[in-house]
Each structure stands twice: as C-alpha cells, then as structure tokens.
Amino acid sequence: MNFELSEEQAMLRDASRDLLADRAPIERVRAWLDGDEDVDPEVWRLMAELGWPGLGLPEEYDGAGQGVVELALVAEELGRALGRGPFVPTAIVGRALAASGSSRLRAETLPALAAGSDWATWAFAEPHAPWTLDGVHATADAFVLDGVKTAVQDAGGARWLLVTARHDGVPALFLVDRDAPGITIRRQRVLDQTRAFYEVRFEGVRVPHERRLDAGPEEIQRLLDEASVLRCADALGVMERMLELTVEHTTARVQFERPIGSFQAVKHASADIALLVHGTRAATYYAAMAADAGADDSARAACAAASYASAGAGEVAARALQLHGGIGFTWEHDLHLHLRRARADSVLYGDAAVHRDRLCGLLRPSPASA
Structure with missing residues (x-):
C-alpha cells in the first residue's frame, strides 16, 4: 500500500497545521481550559470556512466527499495542537447519516453539519x-x-x-x-x-x-472502527508533539556541562518514543486507507491500529515525562496537557484490551473453515 500523501492531502495537512498554529496556539488552548463552552467559536468558524465539518460528507449535501484518510489528517493536527471542538464526533455522525439515514433525514441534517452551523x-x-x-x-x-x-x-x-x-x-x-x-x-x-x-x-x-437509521450491528461496528481510527490519528498527533517537546528539552537541558540528550540512556529512551510514534503512524494510516478502500482486512487493521495506539500513547507519555523530570507535570509546562490527552485517547472507543480481544476473534478461524 502506498503511504505517500497526494498533493491535495498534503495541502490539507499543511493548511490544518497552519490554522491551528496561528489561531489556536497553546496559549489560547490554556485560556479555554476552564471555560464552559465546548468550542472556541472563532476557531470553529474558521474551520467551517475551510470546509472541515463537511470534509467527509457527500458533495450533494455541500460536503467535500472525502474519506477516512482526509479526516485522519485533520484529526492528527487537532491532536498535535490539543485542539478542541466537535470535528471528530460530527464527522462520525455525518458518515453514519450519509450511509444509513433516510433521504429526508440526510437533507435535514447534513447541509447544517457541512456548514458547521450545527454539530x-x-x-x-x-x-x-x-x-x-x-x-x-x-x-x-x-x-x-x-x-x-x-x-x-x-x-x-x-x-x-x-x-x-x-x-x-x-x-x-x-x-x-x-x-x-x-x-x-x-x-x-x-x-x-x-x-x-x-x-x-x-x-x-x-x-x-x-x-431510526437503517443500520444493524455490522454497520455500527464499522462506524466504531472508523471512530477508533480517527481517535488513533488524534493520539498520533499528541505523541508527535510529545516527542518534539522531549527533544527540545533534552537538547536544551544541561548537566555535567553537556546536554542531557547526549547521554546514551536518554538517546535510547528518545529512540523508543520515536519508534512508537512511527509505528502508530503506519498502523493508523494503513487502517484509514483500508477503510476507504473497503479492504477485506479493514476491521483487523482498525483493531491493530487501535490496540497499538492505545498502548503506545500511554507509553510515550510516561517516557516523555520521565525525560522531562518533575517539570513535565507542573502546570506551567505544556507536557502535562499532552499527557492528559494521551491518557484519554488510550481509552476512547475502547482501550488496548478491548481491541486486542476483538482482533483475536477476527483472526480465529471460523468453525466452517477449520
């Protein structure tokens, strides 16, 4: 499978990163931590202008007609920036309505979701x-x-x-x-x-x-798989940012007249974080591409990605905190916010144990084929 992004996908990723860096920097994220609102209205308005809410919706309902890969690209950038807002849950509900809602229900809801006026x-x-x-x-x-x-x-x-x-x-x-x-x-x-x-x-x-949507257990499970993949993408963005923060800290922090990043034990720990990040990226985007292609192994790919990302997010958070020392969990440092989000991502839509159990069931031969 080709993991290279198309030109349009790369532009979507870059535009998403630029918007969040410019309009939702970490200082703005901190300012909204104690707020009662679910979204930052100004940032959500800009997201809607870029077409994010309708990214995965059919074109006939004012959407962009894109797939899980494109949704995952935006979810990854939201995770990296600790972005708030209903992009992922709205995308999940929108895909369910587009696939299983009546024509009347789709006409009633999807244009509003695509415009971002409702979520x-x-x-x-x-x-x-x-x-x-x-x-x-x-x-x-x-x-x-x-x-x-x-x-x-x-x-x-x-x-x-x-x-x-x-x-x-x-x-x-x-x-x-x-x-x-x-x-x-x-x-x-x-x-x-x-x-x-x-x-x-x-x-x-x-x-x-x-x-009532025309969806049975099989369709609901497929929707749950897609939601798990988008959660993996969010976790991937969080893990990438924790790796960047760790490299910055170990490069700047000096002990014994040397940056601590020059010590072999720190290098090994940083390399372990990088391996977990790269593994999560490969598993997540394979699962997203398999979902878009309707591949036979799409369910197994989703379980593999979800179980790997669930375990990996917690491991990266723990190692990053260890390399930062006590400063990493203080309120003044940004790492603890990423650690919190990583821990939440490790259980949303099922933790590693849930997905590993289901993966074993999918891999187990059926009695008819045994």
Whole structure:
C-alpha cells in the first residue's frame, strides 16, 4: 500500500497545521481550559470556512466527499495542537447519516453539519461497560429511549445526538434532538482538560420512526472502527508533539556541562518514543486507507491500529515525562496537557484490551473453515 500523501492531502495537512498554529496556539488552548463552552467559536468558524465539518460528507449535501484518510489528517493536527471542538464526533455522525439515514433525514441534517452551523455527537459508551456492542444496555422500546451514556464528547452544544440503543435486543442507531424532553446532560470532570465530555441520561425520550437509521450491528461496528481510527490519528498527533517537546528539552537541558540528550540512556529512551510514534503512524494510516478502500482486512487493521495506539500513547507519555523530570507535570509546562490527552485517547472507543480481544476473534478461524 502506498503511504505517500497526494498533493491535495498534503495541502490539507499543511493548511490544518497552519490554522491551528496561528489561531489556536497553546496559549489560547490554556485560556479555554476552564471555560464552559465546548468550542472556541472563532476557531470553529474558521474551520467551517475551510470546509472541515463537511470534509467527509457527500458533495450533494455541500460536503467535500472525502474519506477516512482526509479526516485522519485533520484529526492528527487537532491532536498535535490539543485542539478542541466537535470535528471528530460530527464527522462520525455525518458518515453514519450519509450511509444509513433516510433521504429526508440526510437533507435535514447534513447541509447544517457541512456548514458547521450545527454539530452532532455519538452517545455510545455506558458507565462501567466496555466500549463494544455487548456493552450497550440502553433500550429503545417502541422507540422510547431509556438509559445512560457517558463520555459523550461536546454534547453540551450539540444539535443532535446519535444514540446507540437496543431495539428488540439488537443494537440500533437513533438520531435525537439534544433538547428533546427527557434528556439530561451533565458535564463530567475528566483527566483531559482540552476536550469536553458529558454524561447524558435518557428517560422516556420519544424518537420519531424516521429518526431510526437503517443500520444493524455490522454497520455500527464499522462506524466504531472508523471512530477508533480517527481517535488513533488524534493520539498520533499528541505523541508527535510529545516527542518534539522531549527533544527540545533534552537538547536544551544541561548537566555535567553537556546536554542531557547526549547521554546514551536518554538517546535510547528518545529512540523508543520515536519508534512508537512511527509505528502508530503506519498502523493508523494503513487502517484509514483500508477503510476507504473497503479492504477485506479493514476491521483487523482498525483493531491493530487501535490496540497499538492505545498502548503506545500511554507509553510515550510516561517516557516523555520521565525525560522531562518533575517539570513535565507542573502546570506551567505544556507536557502535562499532552499527557492528559494521551491518557484519554488510550481509552476512547475502547482501550488496548478491548481491541486486542476483538482482533483475536477476527483472526480465529471460523468453525466452517477449520
């Protein structure tokens, strides 16, 4: 598989990096840490002008018609810059609507999502349950939703919630207005301060029949795989920036009249970080390309990337902190913000154990072929 970016993809990556460096530098990120808003409105407006919200949506609904690779390029830059905002959750919901929504539902929602005037998020995970289809216990009896969802990103300002719930015992997707009666949203205090996560409670929330998407367990699992790949891309950007910060620190920090980066043990630790970053990049972009190509191994590739990135993000954070010493976890230093985001990325859409377990199942021969 060719991992070289096309000219258009390279331009997208560079434009994304330039925008975030210019309009969302680390000082602006810090200024928004204690805010109640899910997004920085000025930065989100600029993102919308560049077409980011509609990047993966069909052209007939004012989107750009791009794939998971292009979405991953932007997600990587958001991770590098610790960018906030609903780009990833909106992209996931948009792809679900484009693939499984009725024509009426697509016409109602996709142009608004593409324009960035509204956004959406996916309410999937539940408290004390794995980030898998087996972990879904919320119910939709006669299209009346009951249950609790956790770690729902940017739900505070979302226009729509894509809810995964069981109907007749089978996982299904429902698009719900965030302000519908019976919905209670509570901001959660989490380790990652650069993004907003919420607990969402559904108590007798009625959903019109046309708001159920034509998606079964297979389609939902594919959507979960794509979301995992975008999470890997975010983690990749965070890991890249932690490597850069570590190299800068070990080059500037002097002990025994030498930069500490000249000592062999520090070189080895830095090389280990670089290997994890390069491995995550290869696994992530292979999985994104496999998803766009509809390859037979796309599910296995997504699991491999997610398990590698989940473990790698935590390992890079730990090694970077070790090489920085105590300064790395002080409020004044930027490393601790990247460490927090890396830890969150290591569990979003399933931790390493979840994806390794599923990968083993995918690799195990079926009884028919045994």
